[in-house]
Amino acid sequence: MKPDLRQAWDQQVLIGDGAMGTFLYQMGFPVGISYEELNLTSPEVIKDVHRRYVEAGAQIIETNTFSANFDKLSKYGLESKVEDINRAGVRIAREVAGSAGYVVGAIGSIRGGKRTNVSTAELKKYFEQQIQALLQEGVDGILLETFYDVEELYLALSIVRKLSPLPVICQFAVEDVARTLDGYTMPEAFRMMQQQGADVIGFNCRTGPNGIMSAMKTLGGHLSVPMSVYPNAGVADYVDGEYQYGAKPDYFGQMAVKFADLGARIIGGCCGTTPAHIAAISSALQGYEPQPITYGPIDIVPAPIEIHEHLAPDGDGEGKGGSPNLVDLVKERHTVIVELDPPRDLDIAKFMKGAQVLKDAGADALTLADNSLAVTRMSNMALGHLVQAETGLRPLVHIACRDRNLIGTQSHLMGFDALGIDHVLAVTGDPARFGDLPGSSSVYDLTSFEIIRMIKQLNEGIAFSGKPLKQKANFVVGAAFNPHGKHLDKAVLRLERKIAAGADYIMTQPVYDPELIRALKEATSHLDIPIFLGIMPLASGRNAEYLHNEVPGIQLSDDVRRRMSGLEGEEGRAMGVAIAKELLDVAMEHFNGIYLMTPFMLYDMSAQLISHVWEKSGRRQPPLFHR
Structure with missing residues (x-):
């Protein structure tokens, strides 16, 4: 036997x-x-x-x-x-x-x-x-x-x-x-x-x-x-x-x-x-006689990992060039992030000109989407580096779970770290089948919750695989928030999960209703991380209807749709800016963080809104920047 x-x-x-x-x-x-x-x-x-x-x-x-x-x-x-x-x-x-x-x-x-x-x-x-x-x-x-x-x-x-x-x-x-x-x-x-x-x-x-x-x-x-x-x-x-x-x-x-x-x-x-x-x-092993093993309590002290912190050039630890990160900045004053879409072609002249205009207007950071709506655009890593090098404006890059597997995601983040791009926004990403290359695969190795956790793991000097990275990354990680669902309280519960995963700040979808801004402030008042409220000026009546009816996560109020109805060209843009300023007036009463989205590369519209923020806050001159 x-x-x-x-x-x-x-x-x-x-x-x-x-x-x-x-x-x-x-x-x-x-x-x-x-x-x-x-x-x-x-x-x-x-x-x-x-x-x-x-x-x-x-x-x-x-x-x-x-x-x-x-x-x-x-x-x-x-x-x-x-x-x-x-x-x-x-x-x-x-x-x-x-x-x-x-x-x-x-x-x-x-x-x-x-x-x-x-x-x-x-x-x-x-x-x-x-x-x-x-x-x-x-x-x-x-x-x-x-x-x-x-x-x-x-x-x-x-x-x-x-x-x-x-x-x-x-x-x-x-x-x-x-x-x-x-x-x-x-x-x-x-x-x-x-x-x-x-x-x-x-x-x-x-x-x-x-x-x-x-x-x-x-x-x-x-x-x-x-x-x-x-x-x-x-x-x-x-x-x-x-x-x-x-x-x-x-x-x-x-x-x-x-x-x-x-x-x-x-x-x-x-x-x-x-x-x-x-x-x-x-x-x-034929004839091998194993030596008796004396089993005892295992040493549970982790093997030491040699970690080196990133140091800013001036040694103050605040970040490249000594400028405070956005989370610290928004605790002190109104802070403006502006989104500018990377181009769909190889011509970056207009994009770079827009970045400079927004920098001169006083933007605190330029945020670049990661093939938003699953439409192929130029790499936000390359453009983020150029923006940082040529304008001194801080890049804030989106990272979508859709396009890269675990290997590619970590590699991408390591590249950002090497370039000194340390502000990121973790997003799920729209499914590839709805974009300009519907035959492309949607990867989704990670959820938005998981990618936040993994990025924060890089900050501990640990790779996705568990390997030590010899030095720690220094990412400030944002999470996206859509406040337009039927049940705001449930959306906030999901947001709390992202905060628990390690999110440092929140960026919302564009809001077009003053009452929703107030409700959002009340629903999130218990949260201890900053929220950047999304505002996107409308360019025309057609743009308003498209956003309301076809783009996920965006809903316009009946009043905004009525005011934009039938307006095109300069008239439409002027009304879009006027509505956005009204929304900013309400938003600034409740949130220090402002997230402006630029439509159709019309960066002059965003520049007007940046100026409005500084005038409203009593800062008529653009703030000074180190980046």
């Missing part, structure tokens, strides 16, 4: 199996199908893969259920098959493992490093459904693998522990710096998993043997539980239309001994590994 799984890894180093998904891909099964569905449609294929790993020396077989949860299966219309697919996966693995092998139910991360793309309530529901199906079919243990953050893994582990006393293996997907996406060091993460009842804690995926070795070493040899390691076969390369992995089986054999010396008691493979890799591990 085989020993209990816990006894087995205390006595020896157990050999795990290798990849399922990438191995099926190498066998000719295309990306874009549910590999877990093969448990029902092609069980002989899954059985054959398991058999090859057992013949290679694997003692622990993972069920083919990594993504067999409601959320992942629903993408293939298989959400009603969760129980069937999981139970079939256990039966297939059990048949191949036989009486000598161990079967662990494989459960992967649902969020996949995207933080809150699935709510906590949904996570609980989906994990519990899958875990119960695996337990009912009789696994020897549960393997929670490829988790990027502590929160989700902790939740999944707590559900297993509520349902079963079976052994549980928990594996993080980290890079060589060994920090989770939510910022925990591995000693901290290990301690939390141990306290929640994990039997084995380790690493898999995301990196090859060398990266996992580096992650193991960050623990400093102080282990609280046995460890498991399932590295990728190096970094994937895309060659001639196929994914290929470079790490060879003999290299895996050499690294297996080093893993065992560091305390690993389960060693297998993840993406790109094959039965040949597992055979090399099994051969290298």
Whole structure:
């Protein structure tokens, strides 16, 4: 009779199996199908893969259920098959493992490093459904693998522990710096998993043997539980239309001994590994006698990270050139941000002239949208840098979640930091299908809440991946607010969530109703961050109707539409400025922050409104600027 799984890894180093998904891909099964569905449609294929790993020396077989949860299966219309697919996966693995092998139910991360793309309530529901199906079919243990953050893994582990006393293996997907996406060091993460009842804690995926070795070493040899390691076969390369992995089986054999010396008691493979890799591990560990490990409380003090603060040129810490940031400025006086749209062509002459006019009128910052309304425009990074260098006016750039994945978003922000552009506005971004390139993809790796949190993480000197960045960024992060919904109180609750995520200031959609300005002040009076109230002068009657009827987030009052009706050209612009001045008079009574939006590059209209703000506030001369 085989020993209990816990006894087995205390006595020896157990050999795990290798990849399922990438191995099926190498066998000719295309990306874009549910590999877990093969448990029902092609069980002989899954059985054959398991058999090859057992013949290679694997003692622990993972069920083919990594993504067999409601959320992942629903993408293939298989959400009603969760129980069937999981139970079939256990039966297939059990048949191949036989009486000598161990079967662990494989459960992967649902969020996949995207933080809150699935709510906590949904996570609980989906994990519990899958875990119960695996337990009912009789696994020897549960393997929670490829988790990027502590929160989700902790939740999944707590559900297993509520349902079963079976052994549980928990594996993080980290890079060589060994920090989770939510910022925990591995000693901290290990301690939390141990306290929640994990039997084995380790690493898999995301990196090859060398990266996992580096992650193991960050623990400093102080282990609280046995460890498991399932590295990728190096970094994937895309060659001639196929994914290929470079790490060879003999290299895996050499690294297996080093893993065992560091305390690993389960060693297998993840993406790109094959039965040949597992055979090399099994051969290298043949006759290996592990040294007894004395488990004690793990050192939970995070490894020191060398952080260097940005210093202003004059050393005052206020920002480039010594000027206070907008959040500090708006606490002292009325402060004006003006939006000027980047051009849709390659001619920047008019844009740069407009920026200079707005600077001369006394704008405190020029804000540049990020392909607003999903219409392709020139990079706001390039224009922001030019504005800053040539006019001295502070750029405030929008960052949309629509256009860039996590890699591109962090890279983009790092570029802003290098250029000294430190004021940003996080926005979701209008869907690409409604813009000028409807065939383009909308990425949305992050929500507006998540991007705010991630930007503030850069301010701590920590990359999205958890890596240290050697110095801290210094971003002042804004959030957008639409006050035009039917229920202002609910909109404010959403706004409070953005503030909780780390927003430093708020910029609203344009408001055309004095009563709404007053209501907005009352509804937000409890908030402790500044609000820049949006005002956009109307250029014509047609412009007014278009904004009211076709542009999301903008509503005009009946009075404004009546006054603009039928007006065009200079007459329309004059009325638009007059209405905007009336709105500014009300806004300035309640808000120090003013956000002017320039229509159709008619920057002279915005310049008139800037002058009105300074006259109204008693500052008839434009303020002096350092930027």
